[in-house]
Amino acid sequence: MKISQLKYAELFTLLAFIFLLIIFSIQGSLTEENALAKENPQELKEEIAKLTKENDELTAKLEERENEFPPNIIIEGAGKYAFPSGSGGLTTNLKNFIATDLAKKIEENFNKYDIDTVVVVGHTDGQSVGNRVSNLDKTLEKSATGNLPISKLTPGSNADLGLIRALAVVKELQRIFADNNPVETLDAQKSFRAYSAGQLTLPNGTFAEPNPKPDAQRRRIEIRFTKTRKTTTAE
Known part of the structure; x- marks a missing residue:
């Protein structure tokens, strides 16, 4: 090879x-x-x-x-936070409570819970408001928009009176949060709603029997917290 x-x-x-x-x-x-x-x-x-x-x-x-919503807050109509009889005017004590305790609690709840609405409900007892003639049909919107003092509203029924008192609290809260609002999800104009239950509902939630006697336990402002939802139209 x-x-x-x-x-x-x-x-x-x-x-x-x-x-x-x-x-x-x-x-x-x-x-x-x-x-x-x-x-x-x-x-x-x-x-x-x-x-x-x-x-x-x-x-x-x-x-x-x-x-999950925070518990309701009840402002009792007896004692130092009472409204003047037949009136929706806020006393000094009640104004101070709204500006400090209530406003602070609302801020805490908005930061802690998924809510965007404060519902204020006015409750009265069953005694008559007298023979006064209501002017709410002509003046309520003016008062709600700040163009007429709450004191100019005249209730013709307990339903009127409850609404006037609820509106008085709402207007005070709107004023407070318009001046200083640390809560991003709270709209000072849109987040507060005023409603009236009149003399209809007792503190335990049941409907009241007819009773024209004065009852301080029934006179109260109820603060509820909720969240607006999408709505549907009934067909």
Whole structure:
């Protein structure tokens, strides 16, 4: 055998060896890639499951918070916070309570709960307001928009009187939060609502029996906290 033939044979063997190394290297890389390809979907599934669980937990907490409202606040009509008889005027004591205790509590509740509305309900007892003629049909809107003092409203019924007192509290709260409103979700003009229950509802929530006698326990302002919802029209 010639020397050149040996060299060619050795060269061929070397090339074959290198070729095999390349093949094995490629196969190893493919094996690793296949392994990673198999592992990644599982990791992805686990990550998706984790995120889904966290999302469900957050959703549950949000729903729980949305359904959770702070307790009502009752301003009793007896004692130092009483309204003058037959009137919606705020006494000095009541104004001070609204400006300090009540305003602070409203701020705390708005920061703690998912609410955006304060409902103020005026309750009266069953005694007659006398023979006065109501002027609310002509003057209520003017008073609500600040163009007429509350003192100019004349109640012709307990329903009128309850509304006047609720509106008096609302106007005071609007004034306070218009001057200094640290709550982002509270609109000084839109977040307060005034309603009247008249003499209809007792403090325990039941309807009252006819009773024209004075009863300080029934005279009260009720503060409720809620959140506005989307509305639908009855068809």
